[in-house]
Amino acid sequence: MADPLDTVFAALADPTRRAILAMLLEDDMAVTDVAEPFEMSLAAISKHLTILSRAGLISQERRGRVKWCKLEPDALRAASVWMQGFGQFEPVNLDAFERFLEVELKEDAESGA
Amino acid sequence: MADPLDTVFAALADPTRRAILAMLLEDDMAVTDVAEPFEMSLAAISKHLTILSRAGLISQERRGRVKWCKLEPDALRAASVWMQGFGQFEPVNLDAFERFLEVELKEDAESGA
DNA sequence: GGCATATTCAACCGAAAGGTTGACGATTGC
DNA sequence: GCAATCGTCAACCTTTCGGTTGAATATGCC
Helix, strand or coil: CCCHHHHHHHHHCCHHHHHHHHHHHHCCEEHHHHHCCCCCCHHHHHHHHHHHHHCCCEEEEEECCEEEEEECHHHHHHHHHHHHCCCCCCCCCHHHHHHHHHHHHHHHHHHCC | CCCHHHHHHHHHCCHHHHHHHHHHHHCCEEHHHHHCCCCCCHHHHHHHHHHHHHCCCEEEEEECCEEEEEECCCHHHHHHHHHHCCCCCCCCCHHHHHHHHHHHHHHHHHHCC
16 A cells, blocks of 8 residues: 555545544544543554554654644645545535534444444 | 445545546546456456445446446545545645646556556 | 357455454553 | 553454456347
8 A cells, every 4th residue: 555545545434533533623632532432442543543643644642651643634635636636626615514524423423433 | 334435435545446537537438448457357347346336436327238437526525525624725726636646547557556 | 049248246365454352561640 | 669541562353355267147249
C-alpha cells in the first residue's frame, strides 16, 4: 500500500475510525478518553489510532503517561481533490456535513460501536 | 457494513478500483475493455466492478452480451461532504486533480496493476 | 446447430482486517 | 518503594479481501 490514497481511504472505511475523527474535531483527546464511548477494548482502539496515525489523519504526542491525539485534517486534502475530480460538487457545505455527522453518531450509539 | 460511507470509502481504498473509475471518467466501457490494461484476470476485474457497483460508484447495463459500465459520480457526494467537514479545502481544483490522476495512472503502469 | 465471445460463478488460496485476552513497560502519586 | 494508571505488544481467532483457475451461462454470428 504505497499510495497515500490507499491508506487514507482504507482508514476512512471503518465507522469506528470515522467516529474517532469526528470526536477529535471537537478537541484533542487522550487515548483512554477516545476509547471510552466505544464498546470495545482499549487495545482495539489503540490499533485504530495507529491506523489513523499511519494514514496521517491524526498525530499523537506523548506527554507524561498520557498520549494525546490530534486531528490532522490536511491529510484529507489529497483524497478530497481526487474525489472532486469526479464531479462538480458543492464546494463546502457545512450544513450538510453536520447532518451526516449527526446520522453517523446516532448510528454508532445505536449499534453500540 | 450498513453505512454507505463504509462501502464507498472501502471501494476507493483499492488502487485498481480507483484506476477503473479514472478510466470511466473518459467514457463508458465494456467489462472486457475495462480489464484490458490490467495484469489480472477478467474474473478479478469483474469482482472489482461488482464492488464499485454495490458502492453505487458505477452502474452496469447489459446490452446484448456486453455489459456496459458507467461512472456514477453522485455516489461520491456524501463522502465528499463528509470529508470537507474536516477542513476548508479549496473548493474545486481540477488542475490538482489532473496531477493526482497522472501520478495514479503512472503508478498503476509501473506496478503493472 | 455450432462455435466464438462476454461475463459470471464456484471453489480455493494466502494475506490482511478487526477483534479478544493477558502480560508488559512507563509514568505518576502517595 | 509500591500501587494504580496509561498505553502497547504478542498471540490468537474469525472473517473479509484480492487474487487464481476452471466450469458454466448467456448471447451473437454464420
